[in-house]
Amino acid sequence: MLELRVLWQVLRVARLLRSDRTLPEVAAVALGPVRRSRAAFRDHRRVARAVRRLVSTHRMPIRRQCLYRSLVLGRLLRQRGLDARLNVCLTGLDQERAAGHAWLTVDGKPVDKRRAVDEDRYRGRVLGHSDLICYWLPVAASAPSEGAALD
Numbered sequence: 001m002l003e004l005r006v007l008w009q010v011l012r013v014a015r016l017l018r019s020d021r022t023l024p025e026v027a028a029v030a031l032g033p034v035r036r037s038r039a040a041f042r043d044h045r046r047v048a049r050a051v052r053r054l055v056s057t058h059r060m061p062i063r064r065q066c067l068y069r070s071l072v073l074g075r076l077l078r079q080r081g082l083d084a085r086l087n088v089c090l091t092g093l094d095q096e097r098a099a100g101h102a103w104l105t106v107d108g109k110p111v112d113k114r115r116a117v118d119e120d121r122y123r124g125r126v127l128g129h130s131d132l133i134c135y136w137l138p139v140a141a142s143a144p145s146e147g148a149a150l151d
Helices: 002-018 022-031 045-058 067-078 113-122
Strands: 082-092 098-106 124-129 135-137
Touching: 002 022, 002 045, 022 067, 022 082, 022 135, 045 067, 045 082, 067 082, 067 098
Parallel strands: 082 135
Antiparallel strands: 082 098, 124 135
């Protein structure tokens, strides 16, 4: 049953990311509100494993797996009463696509412990945040380069 919920959310996120919406608009729709859960949510790791398995399978040709994984897992956790937040760190932009990383946190801690090393590599200085998204400047880019003009 959980796998069907994950698949449904992956398809929803795929449709949203193909639309002309901005990332904050996609996140608002994809993540949805935090629902009050009667039963305490015990094991978010089981949900994270199910999402990781489906998104990374060879049958789902998904680019930007970290963004898909974060939006899908965020929706499922928020439906279970956890206030999950999307974190985005852009390391580069070109005309075709953005380069960077996306991950999910609850109470400031990464949800998927297997990806914690990736998140530590991308964390730096917070550029801005909303109730749903936290934008990061990578560590290497957060320090001004030598000879750079400062205002």
